[in-house]
Amino acid sequence: MSLTNFNSEQEIRVGYIEEVIKKYLPNAEGHQEIIFKAMNYSILAGGKRLRPMLMLETYKLFDGKDITCIEPFMAAIEMIHTYSLVHDDLPAMDNDEFRRGRKTTHVVFGEAFGILAGDALLNYAFETALTATTKMGDKELKNAVKALEILSKKAGVYGMIGGQVIDIIGVKAIDSTDIKQVSGNIDKINVDINDDIDKLALDRLNSIYKLKTSALIEASMMIGAIMAGASETEILVIEQMASNIGLAFQIQDDILDVTSTTEVLGKTVLSDERNEKVTYVTIMGIEHAKNQVNNLSQKGLGGFEQLNRKNDFLNELIIKLITREK
Amino acid sequence: MSLTNFNSEQEIRVGYIEEVIKKYLPNAEGHQEIIFKAMNYSILAGGKRLRPMLMLETYKLFDGKDITCIEPFMAAIEMIHTYSLVHDDLPAMDNDEFRRGRKTTHVVFGEAFGILAGDALLNYAFETALTATTKMGDKELKNAVKALEILSKKAGVYGMIGGQVIDIIGVKAIDSTDIKQVSGNIDKINVDINDDIDKLALDRLNSIYKLKTSALIEASMMIGAIMAGASETEILVIEQMASNIGLAFQIQDDILDVTSTTEVLGKTVLSDERNEKVTYVTIMGIEHAKNQVNNLSQKGLGGFEQLNRKNDFLNELIIKLITREK
Numbered sequence: 081m082s083l084t085n086f087n088s089e090q091e092i093r094v095g096y097i098e099e100v101i102k103k104y105l106p107n108a109e110g111h112q113e114i115i116f117k118a119m120n121y122s123i124l125a126g127g128k129r130l131r132p133m134l135m136l137e138t139y140k141l142f143d144g145k146d147i148t149c150i151e152p153f154m155a156a157i158e159m160i161h162t163y164s165l166v167h168d169d170l171p172a173m174d175n176d177e178f179r180r181g182r183k184t185t186h187v188v189f190g191e192a193f194g195i196l197a198g199d200a201l202l203n204y205a206f207e208t209a210l211t212a213t214t215k216m217g218d219k220e221l222k223n224a225v226k227a228l229e230i231l232s233k234k235a236g237v238y239g240m241i242g243g244q245v246i247d248i249i250g251v252k253a254i255d256s257t258d259i260k261q262v263s264g265n266i267d268k269i270n271v272d273i274n275d276d277i278d279k280l281a282l283d284r285l286n287s288i289y290k291l292k293t294s295a296l297i298e299a300s301m302m303i304g305a306i307m308a309g310a311s312e313t314e315i316l317v318i319e320q321m322a323s324n325i326g327l328a329f330q331i332q333d334d335i336l337d338v339t340s341t342t343e344v345l346g347k348t349v350l351s352d353e354r355n356e357k358v359t360y361v362t363i364m365g366i367e368h369a370k371n372q373v374n375n376l377s378q379k380g381l382g383g384f385e386q387l388n389r390k391n392d393f394l395n396e397l398i399i400k401l402i403t404r405e406k
Numbered sequence: 407m408s409l410t411n412f413n414s415e416q417e418i419r420v421g422y423i424e425e426v427i428k429k430y431l432p433n434a435e436g437h438q439e440i441i442f443k444a445m446n447y448s449i450l451a452g453g454k455r456l457r458p459m460l461m462l463e464t465y466k467l468f469d470g471k472d473i474t475c476i477e478p479f480m481a482a483i484e485m486i487h488t489y490s491l492v493h494d495d496l497p498a499m500d501n502d503e504f505r506r507g508r509k510t511t512h513v514v515f516g517e518a519f520g521i522l523a524g525d526a527l528l529n530y531a532f533e534t535a536l537t538a539t540t541k542m543g544d545k546e547l548k549n550a551v552k553a554l555e556i557l558s559k560k561a562g563v564y565g566m567i568g569g570q571v572i573d574i575i576g577v578k579a580i581d582s583t584d585i586k587q588v589s590g591n592i593d594k595i596n597v598d599i600n601d602d603i604d605k606l607a608l609d610r611l612n613s614i615y616k617l618k619t620s621a622l623i624e625a626s627m628m629i630g631a632i633m634a635g636a637s638e639t640e641i642l643v644i645e646q647m648a649s650n651i652g653l654a655f656q657i658q659d660d661i662l663d664v665t666s667t668t669e670v671l672g673k674t675v676l677s678d679e680r681n682e683k684v685t686y687v688t689i690m691g692i693e694h695a696k697n698q699v700n701n702l703s704q705k706g707l708g709g710f711e712q713l714n715r716k717n718d719f720l721n722e723l724i725i726k727l728i729t730r731e732k
Contacts, residue, residue: 112568237441245519
């Protein structure tokens with residue numbers, strides 16, 4: 081597939097995904113109208129729509145035919161991704177006023193509606209995914225329930241939320257006096273890992289990346305496979321592929337923060353260094369980090385051979401994600 | 407059923423529900439340990455456990471036999487109720503530092519973990535409810551999916567979250583200049599209803615109460631009925647019962663704020679008046695409000711006859727809820 085073809089193919093798909101997302105957004109009616117506006121504002125901010133795209137393409141990889149049963153899950157995964165950004169941007173979290181050149185949700189609608197819009201998007205993701213089950217036969221229903229299990233698990237404390245937690249612990253020191261105020265069943269929380277930064281920092285960083293980024297990418301690709309009727313073994317291969325791809329994607333982010341220009345990246349470079357953030361580059365240096373991206377992406381792409389299946393667009397999309405310069 | 411019997415029966419049930427909730431809480435392991443502690447802290451703060459109790463008793467009303475398929479939903483509904491309290495207490499929302507005599511979650515764990523613990527509980531509610539589906543036959547699976555649909559809908563923008571939204575609009579004025587900053591698809595939001603306070607205020611108040619309080623009570627009782635295999639018609643009767651009960655419960659709250667003593671209520675009386683809150687009492691006076699409670703509770707209890715079913719404990723529980731003095 082040539083790059084020009086890929087780019088126009090990608091554009092078509094993004095357009096289609098935008099339509100899917102709009103189709104499944106709630107109606108702006110009733111007294112609670114403002115929440116619909118806040119939800120719409122958050123999710124219609126654009127973006128790569130990477131997760132629904134990976135889901136759809138994995139669905140096609142396994143010859144999925146009934147697009148109407150995957151669409152609600154495509155909308156749902158983007159709602160979950162969006163809610164996590166809305167809450168991440170809150171003043172008590174990363175305190176970001178802009179995202180993709182627009183004011184963040186809480187800046188426009190106020191902090192209370194920033195919190196509620198995030199809650200609403202998370203809840204609505206499950207409401208939306210559950211609409212996929214309407215009129216399903218027994219076998220399809222079993223698959224949909226399995227997909228819902230993956231969605232909830234990968235988005236939760238053992239997945240994405242877990243990653244956000246470690247991210248916050250890493251970024252902000254926890255005031256242990258606060259913790260001590262809790263009587264009874266709350267033990268002292270051990271967050272001091274500065275003694276042996278190299279090994280522990282890498283361990284923690286891998287945990288963050290695996291949970292915060294890979295988990296939703298795993299969910300996206302696994303749900304695509306599950307809803308197309310893939311076998312247990314095939315789903316495991318997909319999970320591993322997605323895990324490697326997610327990790328490579330994140331390490332590439334670390335590298336770009338050092339090597340790219342502000343112009344190409346569209347955001348300030350060397351921001352990690354200024355924030356004294358621990359990254360793959362600060363831990364192992366840029367060359368080792370590049371090697372890691374290479375290894376992980378080879379492993380990830382190797383999944384196609386293991387499955388003896390191909391989807392040229394998906395293959396290209398993964399390569400582009402990992403080798404991207406912005 | 408005598409009051410003494412009822413009270414000891416209720417105590418036994420609360421003890422059992424506490425065990426169910428603990429059984430389904432996540433494990434405190436891994437780097438993200440603090441989120442498990444925050445979730446545990448929030449949900450193990452005690453309380454009436456009203457929603458899981460109504461669910462279990464409605465399940466019994468319809469002769470439900472397999473307790474293991476209703477337990478995950480009991481834990482899930484309490485997680486959703488708890489997350490809504492954790493987020494309601496946040497500084498940007500009601501800014502409460504104490505709940506049930508304990509410091510609120512964000513006071514103990516910091517605001518970021520207050521937000522994340524709420525997110526985690528909402529997400530984990532679906533994770534937990536989905537564990538009910540393990541090893542289910544086709545018919546049971548269909549019921550579980552129907553129950554999940556009710557759970558997600560009643561907790562979301564058309565349910566509980568919708569109620570929170572109206573509550574905030576009612577309590578805090580929205581700065582329309584904030585809204586105007588949004589370009590494109592966000593219209594001006596009309597929140598000025600002071601012109602005709604009586605009719606509109608009652609309409610708005612009913613919307614808040616129906617959504618914020620009744621919705622989760624409806625979900626609790628409907629899920630109990632669904633999982634026990636109740637018919638569509640029976641589920642509709644239960645929904646209407648729960649709707650009336652929830653509304654009566656809330657109006658009784660308004661009355662108690664005026665009539666009770668601080669000692670009995672355990673919180674400051676006349677707090678609504680001081681906060682210039684619109685309540686049933688401020689809109690229609692105390693006598694009319696009492697009549698409403700009476701009418702609604704009669705309607706609610708009438709459901710038992712309609713269904714030609716009885717559960718003495720449930721009957722007593724509903725009467726106690728509505729006629730309570732604290």
